[in-house]
Amino acid sequence: MKLLLFDIDGTLILTGGAATRAVNRAFNKIYRIDNAMDGIRPEGNTDPAILREIFHKRIGGDLLADELNIVFNEYVLFLREEVANSHGYTIMPGIKNLIQALSKRKDVLLGIATGNIEEGAHIKLERAGLNSYFKFGGFGSDSEDREELIRIAIERGKKLLNQDKRVDEKVFVIGDTPLDIIHGRAAGARTVAVATGSYSVSDLEKYEPYFLFENFLDFEGVLKIF
Numbered sequence: 671m672k673l674l675l676f677d678i679d680g681t682l683i684l685t686g687g688a689a690t691r692a693v694n695r696a697f698n699k700i701y702r703i704d705n706a707m708d709g710i711r712p713e714g715n716t717d718p719a720i721l722r723e724i725f726h727k728r729i730g731g732d733l734l735a736d737e738l739n740i741v742f743n744e745y746v747l748f749l750r751e752e753v754a755n756s757h758g759y760t761i762m763p764g765i766k767n768l769i770q771a772l773s774k775r776k777d778v779l780l781g782i783a784t785g786n787i788e789e790g791a792h793i794k795l796e797r798a799g800l801n802s803y804f805k806f807g808g809f810g811s812d813s814e815d816r817e818e819l820i821r822i823a824i825e826r827g828k829k830l831l832n833q834d835k836r837v838d839e840k841v842f843v844i845g846d847t848p849l850d851i852i853h854g855r856a857a858g859a860r861t862v863a864v865a866t867g868s869y870s871v872s873d874l875e876k877y878e879p880y881f882l883f884e885n886f887l888d889f890e891g892v893l894k895i896f
């Protein structure tokens with residue numbers, strides 16, 4: 671049995687800037703700060719880490735847990751609206767075919783490993799009709815640390831499988847950034863990198879992923895590695 675853990679942004683979909691706009695609107699509403707995301711690189715980082723970085727840069731000091739939740743509550747409301755209206759929202763090449771084919775396999779369980787908070791992850795996947803394929807996950811709301819949230823996802827996947835009495839799992843982490851590769855490997859997974867986000871094939875190969883693809887258009891070829 672194999673556990674496949676997919677990253678979201680740049681791997682399954684791109685929101686076309688919806689998440690950035692939602693963060694900006696949340697910071698504007700709560701702190702009266704414009705363009706809070708300017709100069710922040712979110713790729714591969716977790717949502718709580720990103721919000722803390724913004725707070726530290728723009729306001730100074732640490733964003734406390736209660737305040738973080740207030741920002742997230744506003745973020746989620748704006749994200750719903752921004753994703754629904756985003757002209758640049760894209761499903762990455764080959765993903766629909768790949769996920770549909772994988773979901774039919776009896777030896778594969780599909781999950782999510784993302785820095786997005788769980789509610790944000792579901793909002794982002796909903797527009798693509800992808801939520802129902804993923805039975806479990808690890809999220810930015812579970813841990814601010816990517817390796818830790820991948821470990822949490824693996825534990826949840828194993829729990830689901832143990833109920834079916836099928837153990838002996840191989841784990842794959844599929845993502846578009848060096849951080850997916852680094853933390854996936856640290857969590858004991860085989861890493862699959864795809865250059866559909868902000869990093870090219872040559873950027874990603876420096877981190878020595880187990881497999882590396884330009885994109886998943888040839889989904890039948892990709893299926894063979896699992």
Ligand SMILES: [Mg+2]
Pocket residue numbers: 677678679680681713714845846847867
């Ligand atoms: Mg990503």
